[in-house]
Amino acid sequence: MSDVENVDVNSVGGDATILDVREDYEWEAGHIAGAVHIPLNELPLRLEELDPDVDLHVVCRSGGRSFRATEWLNSNGYSAVNIHGGMGAWLDAGKPIVSENGQEPRVQ
Template sequence: MKEITVTELAAREQQGTAAIVDVREPDEWANAHVEGAVHIPMSQFMEREGELPDSDELHIMCHSGARSSRVAQYLEQKGFNAANVDGGIVAWTGAGLPVVSG
């Protein structure tokens, strides 16, 4: 399974080439998330995978990287090009990268 660091992902986001899928639960998402990310909670993922963005590569994010790792593996098995965001939103905010809430 591929992984991407938050700094690599932030660079892609600035270029407009990052499709971020956040698989955290609604309360986690409301607290802080990357602006423009698509929110599909892991608990609803199989029913809602049709909502995945159309992109060459999907960047899967959760709190610290455990749930997103499982989702990225699942997507790879289904033929998607997916990468786990190493460290999740914890690493993202720890690197001082911007988030929105609500």
């Protein structure tokens, strides 16, 4: 049994530190403004980029990768929660996203 806490997108405050673990092409198409981007497969190598004293809200496209990342972060001394439903739920809730490619932001 996992100890991962899942949070609803509507409970994520504007000052939350969001970690996006999707791939580069997904990030470029659309992401939450101000989020930190570290693809899931790079997380162990880039862990020092994250502050262990900051609570992290982890997101991916639908919640699977962010669940695994949250589980791994918590087992390595970080405080992390999984954003339930991922970027799809974020968009469905009408929350804003931005893109890095000059196109209309979208979730890929």
